[in-house]
Amino acid sequence: MSLIAMFLSALVLTATSFTPAEAIEASTSAPPAELSASTVSRAYINPFQDRTKFRIFVIGDSIANQLSGGLKREFQGESDIEIVNWARARTGFVVSRKANWADEIASLLALEHVDIAVVSFGVSDRRNIVTRGKRYPFNSKKWRELYTAQVDRFLNQLRNKNIAVYWVGLPIMRKQKFDADMRHINRLLRGRAQSRGLKFTDTWRSFSDATGKYRTFGADRNGLRRRLRAADGVHFTAHGAGKLASLVAREIKSDIIHTKAERNIELIGKQPLTTTEVTAFKATTDGLTSMEGLYEPAPEATSPIDHDQSMAAYKQEQDGVPEDPVARAERLKLIGQMQSATRSNNLTIVQPTRGRKADRVVMPAYVKVLLMGEPVKPKPGRGDDFAWPSKTSN
DSSP states (O other): OHHHHHHHHHHHHHHHHOOOHHHHHHHHHSOOGGGSTTTSOOOSSOSOOSSSSEEEEEEESHHHHHHHHHHHHHTTTOTTEEEEEEEOTTOSSSOOSSOOHHHHHHHHHHHOOOSEEEEEOOTTOOSOEEETTEEEOTTSHHHHHHHHHHHHHHHHHHHHTTOEEEEEOOOOOSSHHHHHHHHHHHHHHHHHHHTTTOEEEOOTGGGBOTTSOBOSEEEOTTSOEEEOBOTTSSSBOHHHHHHHHHHHHHHHHHHHHHHHHHHTOOTTSSOOOOHHHHHHHHHHHTTOOSSBTTEEEOOOOSSOOOHHHHHHHHHHHHTTOOOOHHHHHHHHHHHHHGGGOTTGGGEEEEEOOSSOSSOEEOOOHHIIIIISOOOOOOOTTSTTOOOSSOTTOO
16 A cells, blocks of 8 residues: 555656646747847948948938938048938928929939938828828828838838938927827837838937926936927927937947948958058059969979868968068958969969068968868957857956
């Protein structure tokens, strides 16, 4: 009898300690903290542009016009940022004789190169939509369908050009009825932007008091008490426009830093050329019409290449030998033209050295990595950095 009791008690303990299948699935499917979406991401702004400057176009209505002035002050002194004002007062997505931005944006993109678009619309869109002889009241179901269709046309053209879009939401308004209508438009615009993965800057709380009501005075971008809103209860003073611009500029600056870091990945393991090095390179290549004299084919191998020995000899040659600017400039120039070389995997790059008996052999990065098998040195904090403890951890 005692044996039966012991068997039953063991069976109960087993049942209570058993982990249900749902718990196992949840524990295995949940991603670890270090692989969350916030840590594994890509640059929001296209890092591989043809130009060195980031061109920021401000597009919208009268609010956007004030936003443009604030952004110019925010980025003042930054030589790699260009602010272009394409805002037009009393325009929007409700079709009018003056402008319809769903069509206007096509003309803009055909004429200009745009990296970043800062967009703000809505204050001029509280109107009925008239199409094909029919009138649809503001915020009616059909009005919302037609309005969002125009917004979608506008956004699709920006995204097709790989432009980083920052939509700046409407602020709180002084008159309650107008404020309520702007809230409806804000919800529509936020939904259309976020459905495409675009960034939407909410400005409502920044210009309201602790109870959520409209305020004329408040802290500016530097924390000083200033008049922020204009007398009409819709637009901004210069201090208010500066604060509005700071809200989106903070996000843009952070993304530009991320973009530059992604753009400046050292594919050849070296720092960018300095002005002195570029000058030295030009001095050595004046009059050259081809690559003749800068490289020569390697002698035919009489036996299979021993890559381990080759790498050891290459590393021994490189250790402790600083690369002079002229040689480095030649190497980088050659790497850029290697795609047209037909004998690239039988190529020895010869670079002149100063004060040495023999020229030094320098291999391009793709030869070192793809042919010689040399690993790329990881950057601290990058995805291929497996050092422990992490140098970037607190």
